[in-house]
Amino acid sequence: MTNPYAVVAITKHGVAIARRLLDALLQVDVFYPSKFAQGDEREFGIHVFEGSVVQYVPKLFQSYQGIIGIVSLGAMVRMIAPLLKDKKTDPAVLVIDDRANYVVSVLSGHLGGANDLTKQVAGVLGAIPVITTASDVGETLAVDLLGREFGFEIENFAKVTQVSAAVVNEQRVHIIQEAGERNWWKYKKPLPSHLQVFETFESARKQLFDAALVITPRLLTQEEEDTFLANGVLYRPKVVVIGIGCNKGTSALEIEQVIQTTLAEAELSMMSVRNLATIDLKKDEPGLVEVCARHGWRLDTYTAAELNTIPIPNPSDTVYKYVGAYGVSEPCARLSSGASEWVVEKVKSGNVTISICLVNA
Missing domain, CATH: 3.40.1390.40 (Udp-n-acetylmuramoylalanyl-d-glutamate--2,6- Diaminopimelate Ligase; Chain: A, domain 1)
Structure with missing residues (x-):
C-alpha cells in the first residue's frame, strides 16, 4: 500500500477505466488480472494478480482507506460481507459499472468518506454519482x-x-x-x-x-x-489550549497526570484539548513531546520576548532568571489560543505548571 485507495478491475473494459483513474487521481493503487497486462504495469506501479479477485479483497479491505471496485454491486457486496465490522472502522467502498456510467457509494459513506469519493470519481469519469445516504440526499445535517x-x-x-x-x-x-x-x-x-x-x-x-x-x-x-x-x-470541539512549563527531565506520566487532574478540576474534557504550548527552550523536552505524540496534540512554542508581551497576574523573577520570561504557562496559553482571559490562570503541581485558555473565549 502506497496510497489510500485501491482501484480493482476484473474485465477488459474495467482495466481501461482503472487506468483512467490512475491518470486522473494521485492517490490510488491499481490492481487487475495479469491476463489484461499491457506491458507497462511496472512503469506505472500497477499491480497485476493471478486467479480470482476474491482472494485479494480481504487484504485490500484491511490495508486501504477505500476500495474502488469496477465490478457489479452484487459481486462487491458478496466479497465484503464477511469482512464488515462497524461504520467507525470499515473502509470506504464504491463500485463502478463496466461502462463507467455510474459510480455507486456502497459502504462507509460518511465516516469512511465513500460519498465524497464517489462524487470525485464520478467527476473524473463523467459518470453519475449514486448516493443513497438520507442526509446527503435531503441536504440536511449529517x-x-x-x-x-x-x-x-x-x-x-x-x-x-x-x-x-x-x-x-x-x-x-x-x-x-x-x-x-x-x-x-x-x-x-x-x-x-x-x-x-x-x-x-x-x-x-x-x-x-x-x-x-x-x-x-x-x-x-x-x-x-x-x-x-x-x-x-x-x-x-477542539478549543482547550494548555500552556505548560516543566522542569528538565519531567516524565510524560507526571505531565499527563497533572493535565488530567487540572482539566477535571476545571470541568473540561480531555477530548477537547487542541494543543499544548510552551517556551521554545522546551520544544524538544522528551516528556512534552511524548505526551503530545500520545494524544495527537501539536506543541506550539514561543520565544521569551513573545511571552513577555503578555501581561500576566503571577510574574516570577525566578522564572525570568532561568528562561528570560516572567512566566511560561500563562502567556503561552493566551498566545496560542488568542483568548483574552484564562479559564485556569496557573496551577503548579510537582515539576509541572499549567494554565488553560479556551479558543475564541
Whole structure:
C-alpha cells in the first residue's frame, strides 16, 4: 500500500477505466488480472494478480482507506460481507459499472468518506454519482460528520443512529453549542426549521425537543446528561489550549497526570484539548513531546520576548532568571489560543505548571 485507495478491475473494459483513474487521481493503487497486462504495469506501479479477485479483497479491505471496485454491486457486496465490522472502522467502498456510467457509494459513506469519493470519481469519469445516504440526499445535517472538518469528536457514538433518524425524519432537534466553530452548516439553503441552535442549556430547555446535539468542552452535570443525552449526541470541539512549563527531565506520566487532574478540576474534557504550548527552550523536552505524540496534540512554542508581551497576574523573577520570561504557562496559553482571559490562570503541581485558555473565549 502506497496510497489510500485501491482501484480493482476484473474485465477488459474495467482495466481501461482503472487506468483512467490512475491518470486522473494521485492517490490510488491499481490492481487487475495479469491476463489484461499491457506491458507497462511496472512503469506505472500497477499491480497485476493471478486467479480470482476474491482472494485479494480481504487484504485490500484491511490495508486501504477505500476500495474502488469496477465490478457489479452484487459481486462487491458478496466479497465484503464477511469482512464488515462497524461504520467507525470499515473502509470506504464504491463500485463502478463496466461502462463507467455510474459510480455507486456502497459502504462507509460518511465516516469512511465513500460519498465524497464517489462524487470525485464520478467527476473524473463523467459518470453519475449514486448516493443513497438520507442526509446527503435531503441536504440536511449529517450527525456523524458534524464539525468533523474542525476536529469535533463524538463522545457517545452509540446514539448517532437514532439521533440521525430524528434529523432526517424532521423531528424537533436542539443543537446546543457552547464553544467551537459555528460555520458547520455546509449547504446554501437555510438551516431547516426543525433544527434549532441554542447557545445555552437554559435557553434550550424552554422548548420541547425530540433529540439533541450538544457541542461543548465542558463536563456535563448528571442532570444535563439525563435531559439532553438520553436521545442526544455529545461532541467535543477542539478549543482547550494548555500552556505548560516543566522542569528538565519531567516524565510524560507526571505531565499527563497533572493535565488530567487540572482539566477535571476545571470541568473540561480531555477530548477537547487542541494543543499544548510552551517556551521554545522546551520544544524538544522528551516528556512534552511524548505526551503530545500520545494524544495527537501539536506543541506550539514561543520565544521569551513573545511571552513577555503578555501581561500576566503571577510574574516570577525566578522564572525570568532561568528562561528570560516572567512566566511560561500563562502567556503561552493566551498566545496560542488568542483568548483574552484564562479559564485556569496557573496551577503548579510537582515539576509541572499549567494554565488553560479556551479558543475564541
